[in-house]
Amino acid sequence: MDFSFVDAPLDRAEHLRTDSAALARLWPEARVLLLDARGDAAVDAHGGPPALTGTAVGQRPSSAVFLGLHGEQGWFALPAADAPPAVPAQGFVDLRSAAAQWPAREATAFAQARAVLHWRDRQRYCGACAAPLAWARAGWLGRCTGCGIEHYPRTDPAVIVAVSDGSRLLLGRQGAWPARRYSTLAGFVEPGETLEQTVMREVFEESGVRVRSCRYLASQPWPFPSSLMLGFVAEAEPDVPRVNDELEDARWFEAEAIGLALDDGHPDLQLSPVSSISRWLIARWYAMRSSAG
Structure with a gap:
């Protein structure tokens, strides 16, 4: 896929999450990703992912989360605050920047690590009785x-x-985005709702445009902080867009304008970053529209 966080995934090796002896054997040579409280990852002196191993960290902290295997090597995520002082970071990089600069495997593992550590950091107590959670299954289960x-x-x-x-093509923009930035429309699935119903509801809520039909294409993990983006194409009525408090603007764009924006040549339209499934959906629509004449 021509978007981030999906290529070269680790083998999550879920069967090892309860095998403490296997995790202990993996730890000394394991690859360790350090993340700070913001969810940014430690980098080496060149801005790349450091080749940090379990041996360099020392004894495996209880907060280390097993991410999976690459070949025979285990990969773990660790909050930087729990790393010993002897493991200094040369700096930290955010996930969006890493997606553009790092190899696919490291960027995909970073996305996985960011999502699970964010969940653990905000799920320390039971939502039913408020007692503290104890971590199990190599960090993937919190038991009250x-x-x-x-x-x-x-x-x-x-x-x-x-x-x-x-x-x-229908695109919208939020007021907090950079000037001229537009993107495909998106929204969360509600309980008891099919994905197709969500497409129809969200598009109408945000733009007043009525969807006739839609079709699923692909998905992308989007750990900002914990979403899974489910990419669709939809055919809709040529309604005049209207917006509510969710969007600052929504409008139809001709294929010529989309083509210029994809080449960063449109003076008034900037599209989603190349790391996103939104950009892929836009580029795919433009390619199919162009091939259809």
């Missing part, structure tokens, strides 16, 4: 020390949609 309820990492499904009326 009071009532015994098990808590698992949260992922929030959201649709993201390239909506077309046949010749134009």
Whole structure:
């Protein structure tokens, strides 16, 4: 896929999460990703992912989360605050920057690490009885020390949609985005709702445009902080867009404008970054529209 956080994934080796002896054997030569409280990752002197091993860290901290295997090598995520002082970081990089600069495997593992550590940092107590959680399954399970309820990492499904009326593409922008930035429309799935229903509801809520049909294409983990973006294409009525408090603007764009923006040549339109599934959906729509003449 031509977007980030999906290529070269680790073998999550879920069967090893309860095998303490196997995890102990993996730790000395394991690859360790250090993340700070903001979810940024430690870098080496060149801005790349450091070749940090378990041996360099020392004894495996209880907060280390087993991410999986690359070949025979284990990979772990560790909060930087729990690393010993002898393991200094040369700096930290955010996930979006790493997606553009790092090799795919390291960037994909960074996304996985960011999501699970964010969940652990914000899920320290039971939502039912407020007792502290005790971590199990190599960091992937929080078990309540009071009532015994098990808590698992949260992922929030959201649709993201390239909506077309046949010749134009519908894009919207939020007021907090950089000037001229537009993107495909997106929204979270609600309880008891199908993905197709979410597409229709979210597009209409945000733009007033009525979707006739839609089709799923691909997905992207989006740990900002814990989403899974489900990419769709949709055909819609050529309604005049209107916006509510969710978007600052929504409008139809002709294929010519989209083509210029994809080449960074449009004076008034800037698209989503290349790391995102939004950009991939836009580029795919433009390519198919161009090939259709």
